Amino acid sequence: MLRLRIVVLDLPQMPNGNRYPDRVVGVLWQLGARFSVRWRLRASWRARRRLGGDFTSGEISARAADLTTRWRERWPGRPPLAPGRPTSLEAYDERWVRFHSLPESKQWPDTQDERFEIVYRHSAASSELAEQYGCAELIVIVQDYNSNDLFGGWAKKHLPGSWPWTSWRDPGDDESDPFTYYWVAPMTSIGELNELFLLIAEDTGNAMITDCQMTWLYIPYGGGADVYLPSSTERDEFRDRHPEWRPKVGPGS
Numbered sequence: 001m002l003r004l005r006i007v008v009l010d011l012p013q014m015p016n017g018n019r020y021p022d023r024v025v026g027v028l029w030q031l032g033a034r035f036s037v038r039w040r041l042r043a044s045w046r047a048r049r050r051l052g053g054d055f056t057s058g059e060i061s062a063r064a065a066d067l068t069t070r071w072r073e074r075w076p077g078r079p080p081l082a083p084g085r086p087t088s089l090e091a092y093d094e095r096w097v098r099f100h101s102l103p104e105s106k107q108w109p110d111t112q113d114e115r116f117e118i119v120y121r122h123s124a125a126s127s128e129l130a131e132q133y134g135c136a137e138l139i140v141i142v143q144d145y146n147s148n149d150l151f152g153g154w155a156k157k158h159l160p161g162s163w164p165w166t167s168w169r170d171p172g173d174d175e176s177d178p179f180t181y182y183w184v185a186p187m188t189s190i191g192e193l194n195e196l197f198l199l200i201a202e203d204t205g206n207a208m209i210t211d212c213q214m215t216w217l218y219i220p221y222g223g224g225a226d227v228y229l230p231s232s233t234e235r236d237e238f239r240d241r242h243p244e245w246r247p248k249v250g251p252g253s
Helices: 022-048 063-074 087-095 111-132 154-158 192-202 232-240
Strands: 098-099 137-144 163-168 179-185 206-211 219-220 223-228
Touching: 063 163, 087 098, 087 232, 098 232, 111 192, 111 206, 111 219, 111 223, 137 154, 137 192, 154 179, 154 192, 179 192, 192 206, 192 219, 223 232
Parallel strands: none
Antiparallel strands: 098 223, 137 179, 137 206, 163 179, 206 219, 219 223
16 A cells, blocks of 8 residues: 655765765755655644544454454464455465456556456455355454554544454564554445445555455455465365466466
């Protein structure tokens, strides 16, 4: 997902070995300083209005406890990271398959027909999983960020019925590094996910879809989806039903 970051520019030399003119460096520093101030003001304004996706603690309820228990049973020791093929799930590579959401492995849609194709492929694949494993309720897990991130609050904006589940920060991160926050939205039909599929296709959000028992994981991203099945045999069967959606080259091919 496209994320906003402040970068300090270091321009000691031009490609020909000469230093950049002081006036060029000065202009860049001025622009960076102005942007930094505007960004901090914007983040402060968002924080006061609680527009981020952060929370102090997740919901304390039976449904939250049940979800945590099922996640730990099905995917032990792994945070529910998205999008793409999360490194946290590499231990399950033998159960993983990747599909692309447009012909010729095109990543971004340019026409309405291509947007229809994206929705069709995501809907067909996730519907097939839901029907195969027979769970009436679907669960959408959305990855969100705090108010300092201009994309923070994505879950509340696009899934107004979502509730705060849990947060995660890699054990190797510094204490100053931000947490990632996970919101949950129950769904009763694949049709409710059409807008979500398009938003993710445009790289404006991250989400993971699973069933009520967390038997499988469907993780759409800008360009395709990564799918995790209960076993390698079930993965192979699912993969072979959609050979035309498989990547031609690269991971998952």
